[in-house]
Amino acid sequence: MQLLLKNSLIILLFVSSLALTAQAGTSKLIATGGATTIEGAAGGGIVPWAVINGYASSDQWSTTVMYSQVGVDDFSLSSASMGLSFGNRFEISYAKQAFDLDTIGGQLGQDIIGIKYKIVGELLYSRLPQMSVGVQYKQLDDFALPQAVGAKEDWGIDIYLAGSKVFFDAIAGRNLVTNLTLRATKANQTGLLGFGSAQSSDYQIMAEVSVALLLLDNLAIGYEYKQKPDNLNFAEEQDWQDVFIGWFINKHVSVVGAYVDLGSIAGLGRQQGWYLSVEGTL
């Protein structure tokens, strides 16, 4: 699996460099590629949307790099990702996460390779929402702690179906972006605490929603909610939510700030704090 991961990364880097030399396209409208989630897929901060990252429309390439930092009471998470998209249809992404257990001590981390494919619909132009299917392969760096607290596997695969739709002139003349994602997953704390447990190793379907109002063409405020499984006996796992502001400065740089509520993590309750991400797109 490690070898597969490295090979995939090399292929991604290689194709990205090809894309850069082959003149990336930017026909899509500003903000329509969304931001990038902490897992590397295009979306909000924690919910993947049906949108394809970057600004490539049909027959165009686009690449995206993102760095984000989450700081809550007892933990911090940094996530670096890169993505490549083609034709406003395919998206491939790689994310590296480092999760610091500031209070407990220690660090966890995982690699996430994601693929997203737009099945049907258009975000802006069709009555049918844009629908995409995505797969995320996740591999933990170090299994010792997740295993000690009852996780069954050090890797897992999430599969999701996402629908996204922009409603023009929806609220006070502003455009509203709505998203619903259904995810089949075994991940504990999105995989940072491993996958499944002795009691629960079946896939569960989780709902994730995200809404954003575009106050300006390039300035969005929004809310996200992410339902999560609760597999581990040692500590209750709760749903995540955040309120965010996204500023798409231009088609090459965007910044997202958020107030996040991650609930209880590893027995430490009320994990609230901030989220900041910076993104570059070609």
Add this chain to the structure above:
Amino acid sequence: MLTSRFSLISLLGLLLLCSGCAAKSDSLYQQLGSHNGVSQITDSFLQNLAKDPLIAHHFEQTDIHVFRQRLIEHLCVVSGGDCVYKGESMFDSHVGLHISQADFDAVVGHLIDALKQQHIPIATRNALLAKLAPMYQDITYH
């Protein structure tokens, strides 16, 4: 913390609603500036299209004066103005032109720029886009 966050959002919402309600009594055509406004928007739009190599080649065989007149009529009808559109349907006028999604996206971008150049407020712009966006099905890929 929770209460202050939600009251901030409610306040923003109220502000937005009030800025939106003032213009609602006029028709969209009037908000675009009626005949003069729509003509100026059309001219800005055509200039933006002419500067884009992705788009300009689609107009090599086009009589721009006729095209301009049809576009003004079309925008007038779409926005609820009292005009007659004398052109072909969106479907018929784009048959065989092989308009891709990238072309369509770029054209929408140029229209938004033209509306901004003519200082059309965001709510009016979005109301017009709401009426034009569904034409994607009739314009692309045939």
